[in-house]
Amino acid sequence: LEQAFYRSIRLFEAVFGEEDEILLVTDVHSIKKDIFLQKRPLNVYLKYIKNKEKLYQLSHQLLSSIFDEADDQSVTHRFALSCKKPEIKYVQLLKAICYEDFAHPSSILKNNPQSGYDIYFVNLSKEIIFHLYDDRGCDVLASNKESIKFLYEEYNHWILDYDREEIDLLFK
Template sequence: MLLNDFKNENFPNLELGPPLFYSWDIGIRFELGTDWRKEYVYPNNPYIQGCYKRVIALFEELHSPLDDILIMIDVNDFEKGKNIRSKLKNFPPYVEKPLLYKLNHQKMPYIFSEDDEDGAYKTHRFTLKCKTSDFKYIPLLKAICNQDMGIKPSMFHRVYFININKKTIFHVYDDRGCDLLATSPETIKDVYHKYNDWILDYDRHEIDKVFNNGFPYSTIECFK
């Protein structure tokens, strides 16, 4: 499978799951939502508009129209395999129907969860290879940001944008922020500088070490 081949070659031993940023040495965690207020429960409020602006800017900085990308959606199967085909509706709003024939489906191992009555569920991984220009990324990014805001449309499943050409992985976890991973600091150094003010302050110290020293944090620690 193309996804596994790409991951094994460029991101060996990386588990694609949250929190993605803490699973790889070279990455940036950006803050999307700022200045939230409890009255912001309506569509197109100032808070969510700010989230949209940041996530679209970051995505377009990272993905050129002709880049080859993999869109990966992980769907947790709490229904034990029932009606899993209905989950395919997560793609049609954002891609043309002919592309859906290229959709790859993979069943992932069981994951234990306290929220599940039987203590386990299975993840169905849907992957689509296409060009950036082949899908409507703006409404998809907005739907991901909407998931915890009570705003429709919403995307509650985990979505990863994997750039085959640039060897990056971009994951928007919700309106709070997003993670960007790369195989080399040089690949995303321009993004680090251009959008430095958007970096999550909680992780800024570790991120700065990667780009100011040219080595992943774990590598730097070895020299101390």
């Protein structure tokens, strides 16, 4: 876990500058009749956004299942907030994401284990998406490969073996 914390924080800090426009997106995947979010609001924004006034800008969309169009019982609650890096307690948030598969107090959906979630940090300034999925890894995507080539060069030794061939082909 310590290695996951270290690597996710280093990558995040490499991708996001202090003045970059960030869209913090959280998708919560649940079934239609689950009223968990009505009873207890999502704590991602309440716990990890420094200025609570900013929360008035939080947007919410209710989407059909984003995994299976034929599934009419599942829904995705998409929350989004525009912010900058200094406004996010990103170190704590990244650690909470890493802890998700463990019984830890910082778990994001600890009181609603039947729902899944994904958190995306979208760098609107650089057109990069950072998605730490859990302690096992993270994806960094960009609108063009040149904007993340520096990550490939500096953190190449962190690339997972099962992704290496495909990523090497992209950058060589």
